[in-house]
Amino acid sequence: MQDINLFELRAHFNHSNILLCFNGPISRSLIEEIGNALKNYLQADQAQPNAAMDVFSVYIEMTQNIRHYALAHQYDEIDSSATVVVARDGDQHYIVQSGNLVEKPDGQALMARVATLASMDKAELKAAYKTQLRxxxxxxxxxxxxxxxxxxxxxxxxxxxxxxxxLDNGRCFFSIRAVIQKTS
Known part of the structure; x- marks a missing residue:
């Protein structure tokens, strides 16, 4: 294995305002442990309670989606790896990003779904949520x-x-990004 320059990696994380970064296979207990660390980071960052709850719930939803997908497709430990990053964007926003391997048709369907949701305003999203709930x-x-x-x-x-x-094997790496308001 090649040496990793941890100082450069640390400098990149600090420059990018990354609070938390994870890459690897993800289990239910690991989701919980990282979630606890995330809560502590947000508290130390003096996040407003509503913002902290939104960041936490987005993190949970993204990581559980990755875990469920990997289990449903019986991916091995390497293919079931998740990449998760939580960062700050100046003083106004938290950025929650996650990524994982998906089958190409599933990735294309996800991209279409994200594009549809991205085109909706808050009222349309609320209506879509209520419709889906029913x-x-x-x-x-x-x-x-x-x-x-x-x-x-x-x-x-x-x-x-x-x-x-x-990717070359009929799979793709799908990555999604959500921006959460830091203050109410």
Whole structure:
């Protein structure tokens, strides 16, 4: 393994205002432990309670989505890895980003869904949330009722953004970004 220049990595994290960064296989207990660390970082950063709750819930939703997806597709430890970053953007916003491997058709569908949500205003997102809430939940569904992505979009003060990087093996790396207001 090549030596990692931790000083340069630390300088990059500090310059980018990164509060928390994780890369690797993610389990339920790890989601919880990182969530506890995130709560402590937000408290130390004197985040407003509403902002801290929004950042935490967006982090939880993103990481649980990654975990459920990897389990549903029976990915091995390497392929089920998640990359999660929580940072500050000046004094006004928190940025929550996550990424993981997905099958290409799933990634394309996610990009379309994010684009649809990004085009909606707050009233349209609220209506979409209520509509989705009333939809019957599929018994074959491995996770929730499809509300999570809408909820992330509702908490974000800027439209959601996402990228899809194609890989050689028919998979893609999907990354999503939400921006949370730091103060109420």
């Amino acid at each position: 939809q019957p939940r599929s018994e074959s569904s491995a996770s929730g009722a499809g509300l999570g992505l809408i909820d992330i979009a509702r908490k974000s003060v800027h439209p959601l953004s996402a990228t899809l990087t194609e």
